[in-house]
Amino acid sequence: MIRYSLICENAHDFEGWFSESADFDRQKASGFLACPVCGSLDISKVLMAPSVSTARHKEKIGALAVNEAQKEVVAKLKEVITSIRANSEDVGERFPEEARKIHYGETEARGIVGQASPSEVKSLIDEGIEIAPLPMLPDDTN
Structure with a gap:
């Protein structure tokens, strides 16, 4: 599975998981990919750094804050x-x-x-x- 950081035209950030890189393009072209916040179909990939698992990183994952929205x-x-x-x-x-x-x-x-x-x-x-x-x-x- 491939994880992409995504953003819609209204600047809502979210992530998507795809079985292969071409799945993003197919889902976007078919109108299947929409922002979970506003429903926008204008979705783009966001440049992201590679994920490297370290003990320090694992500690941070457990402490992520979730806002009310x-x-x-x-x-x-x-x-x-x-x-x-x-x-x-x-x-x-x-x-x-x-x-x-x-x-x-x-x-x-x-x-x-x-x-x-x-x-x-x-x-x-x-x-x-x-x-x-x-x-x-x-x-x-x-």
């Missing part, structure tokens, strides 16, 4: 993700297969969630199947 955004994201999961069928590792069946009209259209490898995600996008990743938020992994 960021807490509010994370809370809203949690609400949206909870709503999506509550109104979708969890198909687990069958996600790519079920997404294709829905796309090609072989089964009923419905909301689904599940898992897919980066190569499966790329194949689905290449086939024109509209999918979106659900972000993993800090509390999701603790």
Whole structure:
């Protein structure tokens, strides 16, 4: 996975994770990449220094401050993700297969969630199947 620091036309900073460098360009061109704060589609990569893991760096990561606006955004994201999961069928590792069946009209259209490898995600996008990743938020992994 490749992590890019991104910025929108309204100067909102955020980061994005992509399976390969060309994914950023494809998602931007398809209108799939939007600012999580304002929804702007005018997104650019920000020059970033390489990440080198050191003991001092690990200490700093644990002490990052989150301002109120960021807490509010994370809370809203949690609400949206909870709503999506509550109104979708969890198909687990069958996600790519079920997404294709829905796309090609072989089964009923419905909301689904599940898992897919980066190569499966790329194949689905290449086939024109509209999918979106659900972000993993800090509390999701603790």
